[in-house]
Amino acid sequence: MDQTILLHWVEFAVRWLHVITAIAWIGSSFYFIALDLGLRRDPKPASGADGDEWQVHGGGFYHIQKYMVAPAEMPDHLVWFKWESYATWLSGVALLAVVYWLGAELFLIDYNVMDLTTWQAVLISAGSLIVGWVIYDLLCKSPLGQNPTALMLLLFLLLVVMAWGYTQVFSGRAALLHLGAFTATIMTANVAMIIIPNQKIVVRDLKAGRTPDAKYGQIAKLRSTHNNYLTLPVIFLMLSNHYPLAFASEYNWIIASLVFLMGVTIRHFFNTMHAKGDMLWWTWGATAAIFVAIVWLSILPLSRDEPLEEARLSPVSERFAAHAEFGDVANIVLGRCSMCHGAEVYWDGIATAPRGVYLDSDAAIAANARAIYLQSGVTHAMPPGNLSFMEETERAAIRNWYRSVTGGAL
Known part of the structure; x- marks a missing residue:
């Protein structure tokens, strides 16, 4: 398993x-x-x-x-x-x-x-x-x-x-x-x-x-x-x-x-x-x-309107960001998830990013690789009700990216 x-x-x-x-x-x-x-x-x-x-x-x-x-x-x-x-x-x-x-x-x-x-x-x-x-x-x-x-x-x-x-x-x-x-x-x-x-x-x-x-x-x-x-x-x-x-x-x-x-x-x-x-x-x-x-x-x-600083990446996150498939996965996440999981939320009824998870930058996506894998790759938990119409090919891309970096060991 x-x-x-x-x-x-x-x-x-x-x-x-x-x-x-x-x-x-x-x-x-x-x-x-x-x-x-x-x-x-x-x-x-x-x-x-x-x-x-x-x-x-x-x-x-x-x-x-x-x-x-x-x-x-x-x-x-x-x-x-x-x-x-x-x-x-x-x-x-x-x-x-x-x-x-x-x-x-x-x-x-x-x-x-x-x-x-x-x-x-x-x-x-x-x-x-x-x-x-x-x-x-x-x-x-x-x-x-x-x-x-x-x-x-x-x-x-x-x-x-x-x-x-x-x-x-x-x-x-x-x-x-x-x-x-x-x-x-x-x-x-x-x-x-x-x-x-x-x-x-x-x-x-x-x-x-x-x-x-x-x-x-x-x-x-x-x-x-x-x-x-x-x-x-x-x-x-x-x-x-x-x-x-x-x-x-x-x-x-x-x-x-x-x-x-x-x-x-x-x-x-x-x-x-x-x-x-x-x-x-x-x-x-x-x-x-x-x-x-x-x-x-x-x-x-x-x-207060303050500029956001790019988060520093951990060694584990750096491996996810450096992978060849990361660019494709980042585009999927930005398109399907960042309207809720971002510094500015564009979904009515949500004030801030749920559970404080931000997915609106490369660093944030790499840092949350495991959560993305479990919530949107292995399961259909996110997006909720698939409101942003994430496709099965996109979920497969997330799974392949995560598993190719970790072999499922993380």
């Missing part, structure tokens, strides 16, 4: 797994935060529980109790909520490797931002995720850990710095994706390195007949709260590669930073509602104002 097609299906399988596990993790996280905040507290509960709640779902009633430290005895059956988080992160790293590490010259490296070799880009990519967790964990374990508000402000500052830093190293698409991976790594490490180990200490104390220390539950709850407020921004960042007005803007790092604020205001509304029953409608006003600022930043560069 053509290796490019095989890799494409591997990406599909890993992405599908990542989405499924992420839904499971986010669903359980949101549920338990809402449950915890909505518990009815009884100062003298007969059961010794900190609070309880009655819920109805699926035709039945549930009576749920929470013990702030632990029950008097270890229950026979105990469900651990950890594999959703682990599977989400592991599948996310696998997807990062398949798309951005194996395809570094196509998606990770932007030679107009920084001239990196593949191994340098991959090393920065992987290393930044580890460094991020170390810095965050040290902050949480410092005296700032006793001041949740100050800690959250410092965490936000760290995310802003990383947002800017990633855009100085990687392509815009990769920068926002990596900021999401950076944050998700912190979230999963919270589960694997803090929350679950602390819960295991409590379980061991119960089995040994000792009274567990309440501090372990308090530490775990702080990290779980951080995860709760970070979830929505991570979802946005993971989907950002579909929105070039976000990732391809020169203000992409500011946009990403504002997304974190928007996630906090939304979660604060629901968390307060679950905890106190209060409806803080001002948070929606703040969210709307932040979103308007994001939209404004995304279109601000469009108001």
Whole structure:
């Protein structure tokens, strides 16, 4: 089988797994935060529980109790909520490797931002995720850990710095994706390195007949709260590669930073509602104002009439551009695709080039050779509905050009 097609299906399988596990993790996280905040507290509960709640779902009633430290005895059956988080992160790293590490010259490296070799880009990519967790964990374990508000402000500052830093190293698409991976790594490490180990200490104390220390539950709850407020921004960042007005803007790092604020205001509304029953409608006003600022930043560069610079080509792209058949393929793409995939879009209803893919110059066509091959050569995905009437002979020319350069190995 053509290796490019095989890799494409591997990406599909890993992405599908990542989405499924992420839904499971986010669903359980949101549920338990809402449950915890909505518990009815009884100062003298007969059961010794900190609070309880009655819920109805699926035709039945549930009576749920929470013990702030632990029950008097270890229950026979105990469900651990950890594999959703682990599977989400592991599948996310696998997807990062398949798309951005194996395809570094196509998606990770932007030679107009920084001239990196593949191994340098991959090393920065992987290393930044580890460094991020170390810095965050040290902050949480410092005296700032006793001041949740100050800690959250410092965490936000760290995310802003990383947002800017990633855009100085990687392509815009990769920068926002990596900021999401950076944050998700912190979230999963919270589960694997803090929350679950602390819960295991409590379980061991119960089995040994000792009274567990309440501090372990308090530490775990702080990290779980951080995860709760970070979830929505991570979802946005993971989907950002579909929105070039976000990732391809020169203000992409500011946009990403504002997304974190928007996630906090939304979660604060629901968390307060679950905890106190209060409806803080001002948070929606703040969210709307932040979103308007994001939209404004995304279109601000469009108001400036600046000359476009010819993109620098990677070594892989240079091979495509140097091939004897490139001129014919470039003419096909310019005639069938550039009306939408260009600096100026000539199709009603489309504001900017879909997914930030430009096909209006030789350099851009060579840089997107694999996408052109998959979308218009192997399949009929593009042009959509064949609106520009691409002929089968033209699709065959695209296939022959790509395969003659790579042998289908890229």
